[in-house]
Amino acid sequence: MKCYSFFNKYNGLFCLLLLALASCQQVPQAKTPDHAKRWLAGDHHLHSHYSVKWDTSVFPPAPVIGGDAKYSIPLNAQMAAHYGLSWMVITDHGGPNRAKLALEQAYPELLASRKALPDILQFYGMEFDVPGDSPGGRHASFIMPYSATEAQQLYQIESRYNGRQGVPPGPEKAEDAFMLLALKAMDALPDKPLLLANHPSRLATGFRQYHKITPQQLRDWQDTAPDVVIGMTGAEGHQAATLNPDGSTDASAIRAEYPHYPTMGGYDQMTARLGGVWDSLLSEGRHWWVTGVSDSHGHYTDGWADFWPGQYAKTYVYAEKDYQSIFAALKAGNVFVSTGDLIDALYVDVLVKNTGRKATLGETLLVSAEDELVLRVRFRAPDGKNGGGFQPQVQRVDVIQGVVSGPVQNRNSDEAPNTKVTKRFYASDWQTKHGYSEFTLALGKVNHSGYLRLRGTNNKDEHEPEADAKGENPWHDLWFYSNPVFIKLTDTKH
Template identity: 40%
Template sequence: MRPIFFLPAALVLCGAAAAQSHDDSGRAWLAGDHHVHSEWSVDWDRSTTPPTPLRGGDSRYTRTRNARVAQRNGLRWMVHTDHGGPGHSMVTRDLAWPELQRARRGVPGLIQFHGMEFDVPGAEHASLIVAPGPQERDHQFTIERDYSRGEPLAPGARDDGDLMLHALAHMRGLSPTPLMFVNHPSRTATAPGAWGEVEPEELRAWHVAAPQVLVGMEGAPGHQAAAAHRGLYRHADAPTFGGFDQMTARVGGVWDGMLAHGHRFWITATSDSHRNLREGGGDFDPGQYSKTYVWARPEADDIMDGLREGRIFAVTGDLIDALQLTVRSTRHREPAATMGGALQIEPGEPIRIELRIRRPAPLNAHGRVPSLDHIDLILGQAAADGSLDMRVKRFDAGDWHPKGQWLTLRWDVKAPPQGGFVRVRGTNTAEYAPKADIAGEDPWSDLWFYSNPVFLQTDRRPET
């Protein structure tokens, strides 16, 4: 039985200002995907001992094919993340890693990371991203061999949540430090707030244990082309909402609760590509529908830094391709804070929230240029009793200022007395809040983007 975690939420904003201190020269919004499967997501012949890996069992695509398609769909970076299984660490080390080297040579314009879909002990899945370099093969081999839930021959031998904390402690000690994002966190939920294999207490405990390793979750899971169950969220009472996981999509939900209590915890959007819709699957190719944009130089290390520091936004259907969210005091002249960063303020101080977004000129992969219906600026805080206080300010076409491909809007408001955060979402739909996804809906008619937060820090914060 996996333990339930009741660790207190940590105020881990001490590094937030670091997101603002880097030289931005040469940086741009670089689209990517951290959850892509290849032929090395194998099936297993369990009539042998040990089981024999069957190449191409869960995906038929080579890593080079995935890289070429990703680049064609406008991605600048991608993580290869294959499933595990009994002894899969050796499959990764001896077979998949050499194929990664061939993919890097074959598609040199795409920055490709070694990774895996890590079988979380006592839970479900997470994307592991290993920093490129001479240590990448050995680092991943050791993590998978020693900590992956799927690695042992005996099923259930690692179904222990404490082992996840040991795994994070190991990763925290590696140099360079790897990254991890929890995949499809509510896929095993049975209703809104009725959690399955991943519980909010676990997310917080994992993040507190290794805040520079486990830095976020899929806000928009993959499998968006699955006709019957968008995202493969199969429980009718716990679907995705506008393609996004309920932990992210519900204002005042799990993600907002983490942000309000200071957790620097980010969201992404991925393909979870196994088999494309064109070939009878339920997936879009990398970059075809979902993109995670990182503000970074086209260098692996800076992309890793951008993911770690929250310089990222998530979008589906190419609704936008650039986002600048800034928050500044209108009383003092301190520099503005941007996504992943924090603005030091006084309780109730007047602030200006400014958003600039860019609408892509080319057609998206469905042959459309999607229109933007409205944008929500979301201001959240934890009240003195720990409850959430959320404000949503809606903007439509009459409220923003267009200039070419760019739209600009502003909101002048008083900062929450306890501090808090600002985030943004927008859509091509007229829905006030994203509706529960149903079988057969067209994902291309239900597009959303979500920013990551800017934090507002005061000296008055609620006890946690």
């Protein structure tokens, strides 16, 4: 931990040095593309010291730098790279005049960090405060594509539409309908951003008792801006909330800080429950992706509730190492999520037997009723120990299939009763070659459109993710989830 103490002590000095280095830089400079596609780990929800608190004893309220998150952007980037990330998104949250603070202070620090640490690709974004929410609780990761005008485009949205912007925010921001106006404005930007709902069930009052964010709202958001709204976080942040600064567990603490109904294996119930919200959305044929984040505000060794970016949860995209390719892969759903470095590569292909036709994560395979389908899976566990000092092993992989039946009548539906675990694979069921574990499954012919997704765990006998107990050690309960492959039944053979 000596390196953390050093960076914490010199956090401000480090920023000043980087800002000086970048003082002549007015627009972002693209890194030379690396054209080899591979799995690249990232985090789209983390905070810098520009997630401020506000001093309301003066008018207008004054920002208190470091008030709600501890570290500079470059320190976050340094630690993200240390824990194996290739990309990250700074998503500081709002307040009375956060848009101006972001444009004039946070963005220049991001430019400096990009210049000083080019090997970690750093996207510009914010944690969008969803209008219609009082008090706070509804948030979304708002991710700008890399461009010379990214800061101005984000400022345009934040200054007008962010739910907490204004002194006080306008009365229109108390209405849910204002979120739909915000989404239309995002969709109209020259460079369309991406939006993912953060911790969607954090304020649920119980199991399937959604509050603040509901399945209907998720549907409404995506229907309003389908090129912008792409999904939600599954593996939630604040996973170190049960850890004391010395690494021991606090028996009274709540993992991920879900106060009323806990996470399940570290994942939000909207993702973790089989046949639940996520499957209900997928059963409509929606391109709805799940991700994993740190939501890092401060490290648990400093008395906060978080891991460093990439230390625990990682979102993997299959992309070239450049901004455009990573953004495109995230939007396309060529994505899987892993906690605790359970795996670092996952290849999932649904193939039509005796043809060259296949589809992978986020893609759709067109098939006829006569086509014979085969699932082929390869995954890899990282070499060495994870960020907790452990080397976990995958004990089981579940193949999950669901039916695509079209739009639901009940917009608040959280059920997909036809979604089932097709088969559970254990270590004895796969072969290991060249560091990869492999297995295949004959899927046969299909008589309806559907989708297939995977999940895996280090808990052999926990068939469904259980509600996380207080004081649970997050390093002992690890899961990975793939995003789906869609299978579309057509009338004719392709």
